[in-house]
Every structure is written in C-alpha cells, then in structure tokens.
Amino acid sequence: MKPVEKILLDLVTIPTVSAQSNEPLIAYAETFFATNVWALRRYPYRDSSGTLKVNLVARTRRPPRTRPALALVCHSDTVPYETSWREAVKPVLRRGRIYGRGSSDVKGFLACILASVSALDAASLAAPLEVVLTADEEIGRIGAKRLAAAKAVRAPRLIVGEPTGLTPVYAGKGYGLAEIVVRGREAHSAFPAAGRSAIFDAARVLTAIERAAKRLEHPRYPAFDPPHATINAGLIRGGTAKNIVPGECRITVEWRPVPGEPPDRALRLIEEELNRLRRRVPALEAEIQPLRLDPPFEPGEQTELRDLLSRLSGRTPSTVSFGAEAPHLRPSGGEAVIFGPGDMTTAHRTGEYVPVAQLRACVRHLQAAVAHFCQG
Ligand SMILES: [Zn+2]
Numbered sequence: 001m002k003p004v005e006k007i008l009l010d011l012v013t014i015p016t017v018s019a020q021s022n023e024p025l026i027a028y029a030e031t032f033f034a035t036n037v038w039a040l041r042r043y044p045y046r047d048s049s050g051t052l053k054v055n056l057v058a059r060t061r062r063p064p065r066t067r068p069a070l071a072l073v074c075h076s077d078t079v080p081y082e083t084s085w086r087e088a089v090k091p092v093l094r095r096g097r098i099y100g101r102g103s104s105d106v107k108g109f110l111a112c113i114l115a116s117v118s119a120l121d122a123a124s125l126a127a128p129l130e131v132v133l134t135a136d137e138e139i140g141r142i143g144a145k146r147l148a149a150a151k152a153v154r155a156p157r158l159i160v161g162e163p164t165g166l167t168p169v170y171a172g173k174g175y176g177l178a179e180i181v182v183r184g185r186e187a188h189s190a191f192p193a194a195g196r197s198a199i200f201d202a203a204r205v206l207t208a209i210e211r212a213a214k215r216l217e218h219p220r221y222p223a224f225d226p227p228h229a230t231i232n233a234g235l236i237r238g239g240t241a242k243n244i245v246p247g248e249c250r251i252t253v254e255w256r257p258v259p260g261e262p263p264d265r266a267l268r269l270i271e272e273e274l275n276r277l278r279r280r281v282p283a284l285e286a287e288i289q290p291l292r293l294d295p296p297f298e299p300g301e302q303t304e305l306r307d308l309l310s311r312l313s314g315r316t317p318s319t320v321s322f323g324a325e326a327p328h329l330r331p332s333g334g335e336a337v338i339f340g341p342g343d344m345t346t347a348h349r350t351g352e353y354v355p356v357a358q359l360r361a362c363v364r365h366l367q368a369a370v371a372h373f374c375q376g
Contacts, residue, residue, distance in 0.1 A: 001119040004359045005098060008111035012091035012100035018077040018139045019051070025076050026054045029133060032114040033058050037122040043152060045135075047142070053135035055143045057152050060120075060128040060374075069127035070305075070373040071155035072117075072366065073329060074110045075137030075144070078102035085350045097353040104342025106137075108354040109161030112341065112362040116370065129374045130155045137325055140292060144325035156334035157305045157373060159366070160326045163342030164318075166358055166365070168309035170337060171223065171319045172326065173230075173256040174263045174296035178270070180205060182238070183285040186247035195245035199238050201284045202249035208273035209233055209253055215269050221258045223319045229266055230321075231255045256321060259296040267293070297327045302335035308372055309339055312365040320344070339365075 014025045026042070033040055043055040059068060081088035081101040091100030098108070113131055120129070132153055134143035147153060162169075182202040187195025213231040220227040231253060238249025255266035262268075267290055274286055306317045317337075322344060330336035341358035 001115055004111050004115040004363050005093060005356050007114050008098055008103060008108055008354070008359065009091050009093065011107040011111055012098070012102055013089055015089045016077050016102070017080045018136055019049070019080075021052045022076040022135045023052050023054050026056050026133060029056065029110070029114060032118045033131070037061060037120065041152075043147060043150060045146060047136065053143065055135055055147050055152070056133040057147070058131040059154075060122055060125055062122055062125050063128065066127050068130040068155040069157065070370060071130035071132050071153055071158045072113045072161070073132040073134070073153075073158050073325060074113055074161040075106055075134045075325065076110070077136055077138050078105065078107070079138050079348050082350050093356065096356050098356060099351065099353040101352060103354045104163040104352050105344065105347035106161045106163065106340060108163070108342050108359055109340035109362065112359060112366055113161070115363045116366040119367070120370070124375045126376060127374045129370055132329070134325060141294065141325050141328055144328045148328045153329050153331070156331055158326065158330055158334070158336040159305070159309070159369065160324055160329070160336055160338045161340040162322070162324050162338045163340050163344050163347050163354070164320065164338055165315070165343050166313040166339065166341060166362060167315040168306045168313070168317045168337045168339050169320050170303070170306045170317050171259050171299040172297035172324055172338065173224065173258055173321050174327070175292060175294040176255045176257060176263065176266060176290070177292040178253050178267060178288050178290045180251040180253060180286055180288045182249045182251070184245065184247050184249075187245040189243040189245055192245050195247070196283060197245050198249040199246045201281070201286065202236065202238060202251060204277055204281060204284060205251060205274065205286050206233060208277045209251070209270055212266065212269035212273045216266055219261075221260060224258055224321060226321070229255055229257045229261065231266055231270070257296050259298040263293055263295050295327050297324060297336070297338070300330065300335050301333070305335045305337050305369070308369060309337055309365065312368050313361070
C-alpha cells in the first residue's frame with residue numbers, strides 16, 4: 001500500500017481548480033484500481049465553457065450480480081488559490097501536516113480512499129464496493145447532480161468526503177443563490193434630480209434583505225450552529241463613474257436553509273420584504289432572479305453507518321452549516337454520512353492543511369467500514 005501522505009502529495013500537485021479539467025486527476029486515481037478487481041466507468045461531459053470534466057464510478061467485479069453495499073464518494077475539484085501561495089500546488093509536509101490547496105477539502109479524503117482500495121482483498125468481498133469521484137462540486141455540485149440523474153450510484157450507504165475532522169455528519173444546511181438587479185436612471189451627478197440612483201435604492205434593498213435575515217432566525221433548530229437559516233449579501237456592484245448617477249446595481253445574495261424548513265423560505269421572505277419596500281417607495285425598481293436552490297441534507301431514518309463511523313472515530317455524530325453532495329446522491333431510504341480528515345475552517349484559505357495523523361486514522365476507518373459492510 002502506498003502511504004496515504006505520499007498519495008496526497010501527488011494529488012495536490014495536480015491542480016484541479018473547478019475551472020480546469022479534472023481529467024488528469026481522474027487518470028491518476030484510475031491507476032489505483034486493479035482492473036481484474038474493479039470495473040471502471042467514466043461519465044465525461046463538457047462544462048459551460050467547453051472544458052472536459054469526468055465523473056468516475058469504480059465498482060468491484062466481485063461478487064457478481066450483487067448490489068454494492070457501500071460507496072465512498074469524493075469530489076475532485078478545489079476552490080481557486082492565491083498565486084502568491086507557493087505551496088498551493090507544491091505541497092509540503094511540515095510538522096505532521098500537509099499544506100496545499102485541497103489538502104483538506106477534499107484531496108485528503110481522496111488519498112485515504114486510494115490508499116484503502118489499493119490494499120483491498122477482493123477475494124473476501126461478500127458485497128461489491130463502489131468508489132465515486134465527482135467533478136465541479138465547488139461550483140454547484142454539478143458532477144454529483146449529473147450522476148444522480150444517470151442513476152449511476154447503486155449503493156444504499158454513502159460515505160461522502162468533506163473535512164469534518166473525522167466527525168460523522170448526518171445533516172447539513174442547503175444552499176440558495178439569487179441575484180437582485182436594482183435599476184435607476186443615469187444622469188450627470190451635478191443634477192441628481194434628473195436621474196434616480198440605483199445605488200441609493202440598492203441600500204434600501206439591502207436593509208430589506210437584512211430584515212428577511214432577522215425573520216429567518218425563528219424558528220430555531222438547535223442541532224445547527226447557528227441554529228437557523230442564514231442569508232449573506234456577498235457581492236455588490238453598481239455605477240459607472242464617480243460623477244454619474246448610477247443606473248444599475250447588482251446584489252448577489254445566498255442563503256443556507258436548515259433541514260426541516262422549506263428550502264425556499266429565505267427567498268420568499270426576501271420577496272415579501274421587497275414587495276413591502278416597493279409599496280413604500282413606488283419608484284424603486286428591483287428584480288430578484290433565483291439561480292440555485294440546493295436542498296438541505298436531511299437526516300435519514302437509517303443510522304447504522306453513522307453509528308459505525310462514530311464508534312470508529314470516537315466522535316459524536318453532528319451537523320454542519322455547509323452543503324455537500326450527500327442530498328443529491330443518497331438513494332431514497334438509504335444512508336449518507338459526510339466524513340473526512342481536515343477542518344472546514346482551514347479549507348478554502350491560503351495555508352490550507354490536513355494533519356497526517358487524521359489521514360492515517362481515516363484510512364483505518366474506511367478499511368473497517370468496508371470490512372463491516374462488504375466483507376461481513
Ligand atoms: Zn469539499
């Protein structure tokens with residue numbers, strides 16, 4: 001078995017920012033699946049800019065005509081990195097940690113999968129094992145949605161890799177995204193009455209969004225931190241010059257719905273607040289365009305996988321406030337658990353790292369889970 005840290009160092013040197021093709025990384029991963037043991041199937045597609053993306057499903061050939069018992073799921077793309085961060089794609093092992101883009105989110109988990117499958121004793125399998133590698137998770141879980149539409153994943157239990165510090169995660173918030181376009185009328189800034197400032201109106205819209213965010217704080221869901229859905233106005237751009245009354249301003253707003261409430265509740269509250277604002281300021285022109293509405297990761301009925309991972313890692317099952325591919329890929333009635341080495345608070349940042357001790361522990365836990373479900 002190649003050491004997991006060596007595999008991770010290799011993986012980080014293959015850059016897979018979502019805008020790039022992930023094919024070289026998939027080709028590297030494929031070398032770990034001995035073809036007499038594994039059947040490999042690529043699901044390639046072109047993304048919106050024409051770049052080749054590949055989803056990969058690997059399934060053990062043995063035993064034949066049996067439903068797989070467990071799937072290990074991992075995305076292959078990463079978020080971008082500052083070009084000044086030299087270790088981003090030249091990873092280093094320093095004081096028990098591996099630094100580099102994706103070390104934690106989520107190539108660390110991918111390295112654990114590859115280390116554990118390369119040591120798999122196929123002859124002992126009582127049920128097949130699946131490995132599912134996806135593209136474009138960081139830009140809308142596009143690869144996972146395509147695999148779900150193709151019904152490509154057959155196992156009823158999924159371990160979905162994300163950096164949870166080896167805590168099994170059984171529920172997560174969803175994700176919504178919309179753009180609000182505020183329209184005004186341009187004029188020379190010396191004569192503001194001749195126009196209407198889209199930026200002043202956008203300020204009114206922002207306070208309306210903030211009121212919607214306040215209303216979302218009830219009811220509360222104590223399993224989550226924070227215990228309610230949240231809204232963020234993360235981007236704003238408007239105006240063309242300092243001496244022009246701005247004619248347009250755009251606000252990008254996202255929300256993270258909690259399981260148990262309608263995923264579009266934030267959207268409906270923002271719309272209500274906008275309607276209230278329009279009644280108060282009839283000249284204001286603002287339009288909201290929903291762009292994404294990913295469902296929350298609802299806790300399922302089954303707990304066998306969650307309980308097993310909890311026993312193995314010694315950590316109590318928990319929830320998270322970020323999204324993942326679990327709600328898209330879990331078959332109805334099945335169980336999905338988000339799990340992996342590293343910490344989401346150090347991911348998506350310069351200086352991202354994963355502790356090597358967690359990588360090694362994760363390999364052991366994956367091998368134990370495979371033994372429990374596929375070799376039992
Ligand atoms: Zn991730």
